[in-house]
Amino acid sequence: MSDQIELPEESLLPRGVGPQLRHAREKLGLTVKDVAEQTRISSRYIEAIEAGDFSVLPGRTYAVGFARNIAKVVELDEGDVAAMVRAELNTAGPLNEERRQTYQPGDPARAPSGRLVWFSIIAIVLLLAGLFTAYRVAVFPAADMPSLIAQQEAEEAAAAAAAAQAAAQAATAADPAGEVVFTATDDGVWVRFYDGEGRRLMETEMAEGESYTIPADAERPQLWTGRPEALAITVGGQAIEPLADEMQTMRDVPVDAASLLSRDLGEEAETTATDG
Secondary structure (H helix, E strand, O other): OOOOOOOOOHHHOOOOHHHHHHHHHHHOOOOHHHHHHHHOOOHHHHHHHHOOOHHHOOOHHHHHHHHHHHHHHOOOOHHHHHHHHHHHHHHHOOOOOOOOOOOOOOOHHHOOOHHHHHHHHHHHHHHHHHHHHHHHHHHOOOOOOOHHHHHHHHHHHHHHHHHHHHHHHHHHHOOOOOOEEEEEOOOOEEEEEEOOOOOEEEEEEEOOOOEEEOOOOOOOOEEEEOOHHHEEEEEOOEEEOOOOOOOOEEEEEEOOHHHHHHOOHHHHOEEEOOOO
């Protein structure tokens, strides 16, 4: 496959998947807002993809899934676009899947909570402990060699605290009344969405890039799936953490916006290891 999507007047096309998506959108007379409304993807992410800046997105799976959805709206081949995104990501180096978006405080709803302050304090204390341990090892290398293990543990704990802080900031920034959209990042992702009375909302095997929006009038919507790690989630257009980072069966998982933003995966869902 060539590094250009096959379109009329190919010689005039810009290079790179982002500029080609923008070219196709403008050719159809669509604005970024039009595409955002049809895909339920934040305009900020669409602009970043069109600019070829995938570092703005939460991770590789979001980059591929979002690009496929945009390609569908601007009438480009979804498979070709997904392949080009993967190729550009491979060239640039893998995105950090654990990275979470950080936000500039601009209103009271985005101001750091007390929990974030505690996370910050813990991270600073752990970092100082790691620096002190490293100093002792440098000054007394023979006597304190075992402290290298303690230093590594302190650094890992600091990284975990920082990741938790970033995740909490992302949850704070998302709108708890926003629209919830699930997007498959792999083919053949079986899902069943149903309400609190057990009435089925949707059941299917989702293709890669396919999305489902939780109905606004659904009472206590829930999810049952065996591939939670292959479902990208946005709330009000803002990407949040997937339900899990590995294949497992999850059922009776609340998927309304408020529950997703405040969930504790260890307590809110009944999970069992999959046979696969």
